[in-house]
Amino acid sequence: MKGLKIVVLAKQVPDTRNVGKDAMKADGTVNRAALPAIFNPEDLNALEQALRLKDKYEGTEVTLLTMGPGRAAEIIREGLYRGADNGILLSDRAFAGSDTLATSYALSCTLKKMGKIDIIIAGRQAIDGDTAQVGPQVAEKLGLPQITYAEDIVSAEKGNIVVKRRLERGVETVEGQMPMVVTVNASAPECRPRNAKFVMKYKHARAVSEMQNADEDYIALHNNRPYLNIGEWSVNDIDTNAEELGLSGSPTKVKTIENVVFQAKEAKVLEPTDADMGELMKELIANHTIG
Numbered sequence: 685m686k687g688l689k690i691v692v693l694a695k696q697v698p699d700t701r702n703v704g705k706d707a708m709k710a711d712g713t714v715n716r717a718a719l720p721a722i723f724n725p726e727d728l729n730a731l732e733q734a735l736r737l738k739d740k741y742e743g744t745e746v747t748l749l750t751m752g753p754g755r756a757a758e759i760i761r762e763g764l765y766r767g768a769d770n771g772i773l774l775s776d777r778a779f780a781g782s783d784t785l786a787t788s789y790a791l792s793c794t795l796k797k798m799g800k801i802d803i804i805i806a807g808r809q810a811i812d813g814d815t816a817q818v819g820p821q822v823a824e825k826l827g828l829p830q831i832t833y834a835e836d837i838v839s840a841e842k843g844n845i846v847v848k849r850r851l852e853r854g855v856e857t858v859e860g861q862m863p864m865v866v867t868v869n870a871s872a873p874e875c876r877p878r879n880a881k882f883v884m885k886y887k888h889a890r891a892v893s894e895m896q897n898a899d900e901d902y903i904a905l906h907n908n909r910p911y912l913n914i915g916e917w918s919v920n921d922i923d924t925n926a927e928e929l930g931l932s933g934s935p936t937k938v939k940t941i942e943n944v945v946f947q948a949k950e951a952k953v954l955e956p957t958d959a960d961m962g963e964l965m966k967e968l969i970a971n972h973t974i975g
Contacts, residue, residue: 687743688840690734691798693791693806693819694727694748694763696756700811723759726807728875730868733837734805735767735876741840745769747798751779751790754893757914764886765878772798772915773891779919781931784813788821790929793922795826803840804865808833816867823865830865831858835872891916 698719731748738744748763748771750756760771774794782790795801804823809816816832823830835850838857846859850871888905891914895903906912919929927933954960968974 687741687745688737688802689800690737690744690746690803690805691795691801692727692731692734692746692748692763692768693804693822694731694750694759695724695807695810695812696721696750696752696759697724697810697812698722721755721758723762724807724810724812726809726811726868726870727759728807729870729872730805730807730866731763731766731768732873732875733834733866733868734803736873737803737837737840738767747771749774749791749794749798751775751782751787751794754891757889757891757894757916760891760914761886761889762878764889765882766876767879767882770911770915772917773893774917774922775891775893776918776920778926778929781934782929783934783936784815784817784821785935786929786931786933788818788825789933790922790924791818792822792825793924794917795822797917797922800863802862802864803837803845804828804863805837806865806867808867808869819865819867826865828863828865829860830867831860832867834866834868837866886912888912889914 699722700719731746734746738746746763746768748760748768750759750771751774754773754775756775757771757773760768760773763771772794774790779786779790795804806819806822808819810818820830820832831845831847831849833849833851834847835855836848838846838848840846840862843862844859845862845864845866846857847866848855848857850869888902889912890898890906893916895906898906919926954964965974
C-alpha cells in the first residue's frame with residue numbers, strides 16, 4: 685500500500701506545572717509571557733502515534749500543524765527532531781484571542797487547504813485549557829468521523845483504521861474508515877526522544893517570521909537548503925470568514941478568576957530507621973489516621 689498522509693495538531697502551551705502569582709492577567713487571560721512555553725504533553729503522545737505509523741507504513745508523511753505566534757515554530761522543530769517530515773505554522777494577529785470554537789475553525793480551514801489527508805491526530809486536550817474540544821470540533825467542521833481517547837493506533841490499512849481506546853472502566857478496540865480524526869490520551873506511549881541526526885539536520889529550521897532579522901549568510905543557508913524553511917501561513921493563505929476568527933469568533937468569555945494558593949502544613953522529617961518508623965505508626969494510629 686502507499687504511504688499515509690498524517691497531520692498532527694500540536695499546540696505550544698504555557699507550562700502550567702510551574703504556575704506563579706503572575707500567571708493570570710487582570711482580564712482573566714493567561715499571562716503567557718510569565719510562564720515558560722512547552723510542547724503540549726498529550727500532543728507529544730499524538731506525535732508518537734503518527735511516527736509509529738510512519739515506521740510501519742513506508743512512504744508515510746507526517747506534518748505538524750500549529751497555530752500561534754512566531755515562537756510556536758519551536759514545537760515544529762521539536763517534531764522534526766523526533767522524525768516528523770515538515771510543519772506549518774498558522775500565525776496571524778487575526779487569530780489572537782481565539783477560544784476552542786475559533787481555533788478549530790481556523791485549523792479546519794487550514795486542513796482543507798492542505799488537500800487530501802488520511803489521518804488527523806491530536807492530543808486529547810491542552811494543559812492550558814483542559815477542554816478536550818478542539819479535536820472533536822475540527823472533525824465536526826470537516827465532516828469527518830472521529831475516535832477519541834485513543835491509546836494505540838493498531839493499524840491503518842486499505843482505508844480502515846483500528847484504534848485501541850482507554851475508557852474509564854476498561855479498554856475497547858474500534859474500527860473506522862479513513863479519513864479520520866483521532867485524539868490521543870496521556871496513557872498512550874510517550875513520544876520518542878530527539879534523534880541526534882535530525883537535530884543536526886533541522887537545528888537551523890526557521891519560519892518566515894523568525895527570519896526577519898537574519899543576516900545574509902543565514903538567508904543563503906535557507907535558500908540552499910529548502911528543508912530548513914518551516915511553512916508559515918497567515919489568514920490570507922486560507923479561506924475564512926473573518927467574523928469567525930479571533931475574539932469576534934469566540935463566544936467563550938471568562939467571568940471571574942480565583943487564585944488558590946496551597947500552603948504546606950506542619951512537616952516532620954524522619955530518619956530511615958525502625959525506631960522512627962515505629963514512632964510514626966504509633967502517632968498515626970493514635971490520631972486515627974490509620975487503624
